[in-house]
Amino acid sequence: MVVMRSTRRGFMAGTLAGAGALALPRLARAQAERRGGTLVVAADGEPRNLNPALIASNGVFYVASKVIEPLAEMVYGGDGLAPRLATAWEGSADGRSVRLTLREGVTWHDGRPFSSADVAWTAMNAWKPLQNLGRIVFRDLEAVDTPDARTAILRFSRPVPFQLVRNALPALSAVLPRHLYEGTDPNANPANARLVGTGPFRFAEHRPGEFYRLERNPAYWEANRPFLDAIVYRVMPDRGAIAAALEANQIQLAAFSAVPLADLERIGKVPGVKVIPEGYEGITYQLTVEINHRRRELADPRVRRAIAHAIDRDFVVDTIFLGYAKASNGPIPKFDAQFHVADLPGTPFDVRRANALLDEAGFPRGANGTRFALRLLPAPWFEQTRQFGDYLRQALRAVGIDAQVVNNDSAAHTRAVYTTHEFDLAVGSPVYRNDPAISTTILFQGGLPAGVPFSNQYGYDNPAMNAVIDRAAGAVDAAGRTAAYRAFQRIAAEDVPLVNVAEFTFITVARDSVRNVANNPRWATSHWADTWLAE
Amino acid sequence: MRDVLAVLRTPEGAIGSGVLILMVAAALLAPVLAPGDPLAIVGRPLRLPLADPRFPLGTDRLGRDVLTGLLHGARSTLGTGAAVMAAALLLGGAVGTIAGYLGGAADEVLMRIADAVQTVPGFVLALAIVSVAGPTQPAILLALTAGAWTGPARVVRAEVMALRSRPFVDASRLLGRHPLAIAFGGVLPNALGPLLALAPIVVAGAMLSEAALTFLGLGDPNVATWGAMIAEGRAVLRTAPHVIVAPGLAVAVAVLAVSLLGEGMQRAAARRT
Numbered sequence: 001m002v003v004m005r006s007t008r009r010g011f012m013a014g015t016l017a018g019a020g021a022l023a024l025p026r027l028a029r030a031q032a033e034r035r036g037g038t039l040v041v042a043a044d045g046e047p048r049n050l051n052p053a054l055i056a057s058n059g060v061f062y063v064a065s066k067v068i069e070p071l072a073e074m075v076y077g078g079d080g081l082a083p084r085l086a087t088a089w090e091g092s093a094d095g096r097s098v099r100l101t102l103r104e105g106v107t108w109h110d111g112r113p114f115s116s117a118d119v120a121w122t123a124m125n126a127w128k129p130l131q132n133l134g135r136i137v138f139r140d141l142e143a144v145d146t147p148d149a150r151t152a153i154l155r156f157s158r159p160v161p162f163q164l165v166r167n168a169l170p171a172l173s174a175v176l177p178r179h180l181y182e183g184t185d186p187n188a189n190p191a192n193a194r195l196v197g198t199g200p201f202r203f204a205e206h207r208p209g210e211f212y213r214l215e216r217n218p219a220y221w222e223a224n225r226p227f228l229d230a231i232v233y234r235v236m237p238d239r240g241a242i243a244a245a246l247e248a249n250q251i252q253l254a255a256f257s258a259v260p261l262a263d264l265e266r267i268g269k270v271p272g273v274k275v276i277p278e279g280y281e282g283i284t285y286q287l288t289v290e291i292n293h294r295r296r297e298l299a300d301p302r303v304r305r306a307i308a309h310a311i312d313r314d315f316v317v318d319t320i321f322l323g324y325a326k327a328s329n330g331p332i333p334k335f336d337a338q339f340h341v342a343d344l345p346g347t348p349f350d351v352r353r354a355n356a357l358l359d360e361a362g363f364p365r366g367a368n369g370t371r372f373a374l375r376l377l378p379a380p381w382f383e384q385t386r387q388f389g390d391y392l393r394q395a396l397r398a399v400g401i402d403a404q405v406v407n408n409d410s411a412a413h414t415r416a417v418y419t420t421h422e423f424d425l426a427v428g429s430p431v432y433r434n435d436p437a438i439s440t441t442i443l444f445q446g447g448l449p450a451g452v453p454f455s456n457q458y459g460y461d462n463p464a465m466n467a468v469i470d471r472a473a474g475a476v477d478a479a480g481r482t483a484a485y486r487a488f489q490r491i492a493a494e495d496v497p498l499v500n501v502a503e504f505t506f507i508t509v510a511r512d513s514v515r516n517v518a519n520n521p522r523w524a525t526s527h528w529a530d531t532w533l534a535e
Numbered sequence: 536m537r538d539v540l541a542v543l544r545t546p547e548g549a550i551g552s553g554v555l556i557l558m559v560a561a562a563l564l565a566p567v568l569a570p571g572d573p574l575a576i577v578g579r580p581l582r583l584p585l586a587d588p589r590f591p592l593g594t595d596r597l598g599r600d601v602l603t604g605l606l607h608g609a610r611s612t613l614g615t616g617a618a619v620m621a622a623a624l625l626l627g628g629a630v631g632t633i634a635g636y637l638g639g640a641a642d643e644v645l646m647r648i649a650d651a652v653q654t655v656p657g658f659v660l661a662l663a664i665v666s667v668a669g670p671t672q673p674a675i676l677l678a679l680t681a682g683a684w685t686g687p688a689r690v691v692r693a694e695v696m697a698l699r700s701r702p703f704v705d706a707s708r709l710l711g712r713h714p715l716a717i718a719f720g721g722v723l724p725n726a727l728g729p730l731l732a733l734a735p736i737v738v739a740g741a742m743l744s745e746a747a748l749t750f751l752g753l754g755d756p757n758v759a760t761w762g763a764m765i766a767e768g769r770a771v772l773r774t775a776p777h778v779i780v781a782p783g784l785a786v787a788v789a790v791l792a793v794s795l796l797g798e799g800m801q802r803a804a805a806r807r808t
Contacts, residue, residue, distance in 0.1 A: 240772065262596065262771040319580050319597060383770060391597060393757070394576050405756040407670060 035227050037533035039514065042242045042254040043233035046208060051192040052174035053126040056133045058283060061171075061525035062255065063233055066214050067109075068176070068197030071100060071119070072169040074282045074434070074521045081166065082520070084527070085114070085175055085198065091162025095476030098154040098165050106221045108177045109202045116152040120144035121178035123154065126186055133438055137168045163478045167435035170282065170522055200226035200529035209235055220529065227532035243267055246509055252533070253510040253517070255524040260383070261322045264507060272512050277324060279518025280505030282434060283525065284333045287316070287325070287388060288443075289499040290417065290426040293459035297372050298424065302361040304496040307425075308347035309354035310399045311392065316502050320387050325504035330489045331440055333432050333503040335521075339485045344493040354399045365400045374424035376403040377417060380410055385427045388501070392427065419451045421459070430454055432503070436485050441469045444488070444497055460497040541803040548799020554792035562609035573607035573759035574599060581775045595767055595778045605785055607759040611749070612742050612789060615675065619741035620734050622680040627687025628723065628730055634688070635695030636718035646692070649685040657682030658744055665753045672755055675748060679741045687733050694726035732804065735797025739790045746786045761786050 045059050052064040071086035081089075088101040106114040127134030128141045140160055145153040154165070175198070180191050195203040198221070201214035212233040216226055234251055236242050242258045245251045247270050259267060268275040289307065293299050313327035329346045332339045363371040374396070378389025386407070393403045403425065408416060416422045433439050439454065446461030468491060472484035508524065510517050513534045520526050542548035561568070580598040582590050592601040634645040652660070657679075664678035698704065699722060707717045748754055749762025756763070761782040768779030 240769070243773070260770040262774055266774050387597065390574065390756075391576065394572075394574065397572070397575075407752055407756045409666075 033227055033515070033530075033532045034534060035224075035532070036229050037227075038230040038232060039228050039253065039528075039531065039533060040232045040234055040251045042236045042245065042251050042258050043212065044235075044237055044239070044242070044256070044258050046206075046212075046235055049187070049192045050195055051126075051176070051186075051189075053122050053176045054130050054186060054192070056131055056171050056174075058256065058525055061522075063212050063214075064174070064195055064197075065199070065525045066201040066231060066528055067195040067199045067203050068174045069199045069527060070170055071173040071175065073526055074170045076519075076521060081169065085119075086169075086173075089166060089169070091165065093476075095159030095161060096156050098156075098162060100152045100154070102150045102152060103221060104150065106198050107219055108179075108198055109196050109217060110177070110180075112177065112179055113149075114175075114177075114198050115149040116146040117149075118175050118178045119152040120146050121182060122174075122176045123152075125181070126176055127172060130186060131172065133168070133433065134172050136442070137164060137172060137438060159474060159476045161437075161473075161476055161478070161481050163481055164435050164437050168433075168438060171433055171525075172438075200527050201228075201231060204230070211235060222529060226527075226529040228528070231528065243509075246273055246511065249511060252514050253508065255506065255508045257324075257506040259507070259509045261324055261507070264322070264324070264509070267509060274510060274512055276508040276510060276518045277505070279508060279521065279523030281335045282521035284335055284432045284503050284505055285382075285429050286328060286331075286333065286432055286500055287385065287502040287504065288428045288430060289392065289501060290423075290428045291458055291460075291496075291498055292421060292424050292426075293497070294421060295374070295424050297361075297363060298374075299459075300361045301495055302357045303363065304499070305347060306354040306357035306361070306399060307396065307401070308496055308499045309350045309357065310395045310401075311347075311499065311501055312349040312395065313501060314349070316388060316391065320384050320391060321502065321504055324507055325502045328500040328503045329493075330500055331444070331492050332436055332485070332489055335503075336432070336434065339436060339482060339489075341486050341489045344489060346493075347496070347499070351398055358399060358401075369400055370402045371400040373402040373404065375406050375422075376425045376427070377406050377408060377413060377423045378427040379413055379417075379429060380408065381429050384504070385429050389427045392425070414453050418453045418455065418457045421450070421457060428454075428498075436488065437473060441472070441488065444492060445469050456497075458497060460495070462491065462495055462497075465491050465495065465497075538803065538807075541807065542796070542799045545799040545802045547795040548803065551792045551795030551797075551799055554788060555796060558609055558789055558792065559613060561606055562613050565603075565606040565610055569600070569603035569606050571603075573603045574757070577603075581771065581778070583775070584777050584781075592781050593775070593777045595764070596771055596775075601764070601778060601781050604759045604764050605761070605781055608761040608764060608782060609785070609789075611754070611758055611760045612745050612762075612786070615679065615745040616738040616742040616789075616793070618676050619679045619683055620738045622676065623683035623737050623741075624687050624730060624734060626680065627684040628691050629719075630684065631688040631691025631693075632695050632718050632723045632726070633715075635692035636699055636714065636722055638696075642692075645688070649688050652682065653685045655682070657740065658747065661744055661748060662751075662753070665748060670748075670753045670755060672758075675745065675754065678748075679744050682744075683737050683741060687730055687737070690729050690733055691723070691726050694729055695722050698722045698725055728804065732797070732800055735793050735800065739793045739797070742790055742793065743786070 047060050049055055050060055050064045052060050052068055069084045071084060072081045073084050075082040085103055086100045087103050090099045102116055108114055123144045128138040140156045140158045141154060142157040143155045177196050180196055181189055200217055200220045202217045204213045204215045206212045214231045216229050239258060239260050242254050243263050246254055264275050267273055291298050291304055297303050317325045317327055330344045334340055358371055365371055376389060376393060379385045389405055393405055396403045417426045430443060431439055442455045444465055445456055446466050448455050468484055468487050472481055475481035475484055508518060515532050515534055516530045576598045577600050578590055578594050578598050580594055580596050582594040584593040590600050594600055630645050634642040660682045661678035665674050668674035707721050746762040749760035750766045754760045754763055764782035765779055771778055
């Protein structure tokens with residue numbers, strides 16, 4: 001019933017906003033935050049395991065980040081980090097330890113106090129051995145000292161750049177309640193489905209196929225937060241239904257581009273609904289062409305460069321992403337000013353140059369105008385990765401390469417590309433996670449065993465590239481580390497081991513009544529303590 | 536020939552076969568009417584129908600011509616329908632004739648196999664086969680035939696069982712002809728009528744299933760298909776409905792035409808008796 005009432009109110013607000021579209025938003029910003037209300041949002045999946053300390057993925061964070069908090073969160077501006085469970089972080093000069101100062105007066109949702117022992121246990125038993133990303137960043141974590149309840153000191157067996165640890169805090173440092181996990185198998189703990197955390201919302205209920213419900217944590221450590229009484233995630237696998245539910249104000253928000261890009265222009269004109277492209281900078285995806293260097297033709301850097309020249313990045317951005325993406329020039333996105341090199345020698349769209357390079361490499365056109373044939377495997381992750389596969393097939397035809405598209409489901413695609421290498425070209429969408437060492441250099445590093453998903457399974461192995469990646473991994477000082485990653489981008493631009501085509505994030509569509517949306521670079525996966533619903 | 540004319544004389548038969556002939560002609564002439572790769576990007580994306588004389592039915596999300604896609608897609612859908620019909624009638628006819636004429640253990644074994652296949656819905660069976668064998672044209676034909684042969688087999692078996700005690704069969708047997716020669720040379724031709732009446736049902740089912748499989752992405756992605764066009768158009772349903780309406784109508788009209796032809800055949804057969 002409560003939901004019904006807020007529906008009608010929301011509709012009225014929406015109509016008003018439509019009438020005074022210019023005046024009202026400014027007025028609204030001045031309006032004081034309102035406590036109360038239930039925010040209903042769309043969820044297009046239901047992760048079986050919701051534990052963010054074990055599975056660092058956006059699908060898990062979307063729900064879990066409101067319940068289980070990390071040590072720090074990303075913010076716009078400043079030094080990029082805002083305190084959460086930690087209030088200060090400091091790395092030693094030798095790179096062997098990181099000192100974390102923890103927040104006072106925090107309690108778990110079951111009433112037990114939060115302390116450094118929770119951080120120590122989670123780091124050693126979840127992040128380092130079990131978490132998909134923590135396994136890389138915390139590989140050399142040796143021990144966590146807890147001199148007192150408010151201090152945790154991470155000790156590493158080899159120097160680890162503090163810059164990397166810092167950049168990893170928002171996504172990798174969710175803290176678990178030790179008293180519920182100690183002595184159990186973390187992967188099988190019932191608290192993975194019924195989360196217990198320190199966050200602004202408590203886990204209330206999950207009805208499979210219907211909804212998750214989170215309710216306000218009255219004992220939250222930040223006074224007068226959160227504003228919302230509850231958040232309900234309605235499970236809606238059909239994207240058309242999500243757009244319709246937003247228009248009818250049955251849900252107030254849909255994140256992660258749940259509304260198809262092609263529908264955004266239309267729905268943005270619906271009174272009371274707004275399209276918000278911000279709030280995902282911290283989780284930038286990259287559209288890439290993955291290349292199997294084991295193929296004789298593709299082992300030649302001129303052929304790889306020709307493929308890069310054959311792609312019209314403007315077409316990809318304007319037509320496939322409908323403008324909601326940026327053309328990419330290399331492995332580090334523009335958003336990350338810390339590392340990004342703007343003046344890399346690019347591979348602009350140039351069909352004549354591509355044809356010349358292919359001729360030069362010794363692959364002339366045959367009688368039917370074709371130079372050679374390739375298998376092209378578009379990843380099934382996004383509508384855009386599949387569409388780009390269709391586009392790439394046409395783009396390659398223009399330079400005389402006959403690409404045959406092979407569609408696979410997720411499991412078969414991952415196996416073909418990352419284990420059995422039964423592909424020539426693939427379309428991938430790796431995530432850039434605020435530091436090249438977390439999930440980016442692994443796409444370029446040689447000598448990895450087969451079967452590691454989302455890694456260099458391309459047969460690319462350049463000693464100079466491996467050396468610069470190693471140098472950066474051991475560089476304790478931020479300046480030296482940054483310099484190494486700049487060199488890394490130059491080698492990548494030289495060799496073209498894979499082609500970076502575009503970088504894209506997601507779009508949120510929300511009712512005007514939802515306030516404080518997209519106010520940090522990981523908003524959809526942050527805690528929403530300051531989100532509120534206008535009348 | 537007289538039978539064909541009888542079918543054409545019924546209104547259903549006339550309309551159905553007329554539409555079908557047009558569609559088959561369009562499919563056969565697709566490389567002439569719309570030469571080149573039907574998946575080529577030829578214009579601005581999402582042009583509305585009639586907005587540009589080059590694209591009378593508009594363009595899709597990547598700028599591919601919808602009309603070209605329809606013409607080439609007809610080859611896939613109609614071709615699959617015809618091939619599955621031929622395969623299912625041949626296989627079903629053979630199985631039904633053997634089971635019905637020989638009876639006994641052969642009948643038991645063959646009909647229990649048919650029973651087993653029939654317990655699984657045809658489309659689910661096709662999904663399973665294509666998922667395992669991979670989305671290739673031969674796999675799709677095999678998958679659709681696997682679910683379509685049981686109906687013809689049962690019909691033929693019943694006809695053959697009714698025919699096998701006729702005097703002309705006894706006469707053949709006394710002349711010492713081989714039982715299989717009698718079954719296929721003497722009995723089956725007399726059971727062809729009901730078998731052919733099943734053909735349109737098999738074709739219509741196969742065309743719908745082919746469209747559904749390609750809609751689900753289980754078709755050959757390098758070939759234009761109506762199902763794949765519908766799947767593509769789903770994302771722009773609200774903003775550019777022509778992308779989904781055109782192939783959707785094509786599927787509906789094709790299936791309707793085949794069904795009407797089937798109706799016509801039944802009505803013509805009823806008039807004759």
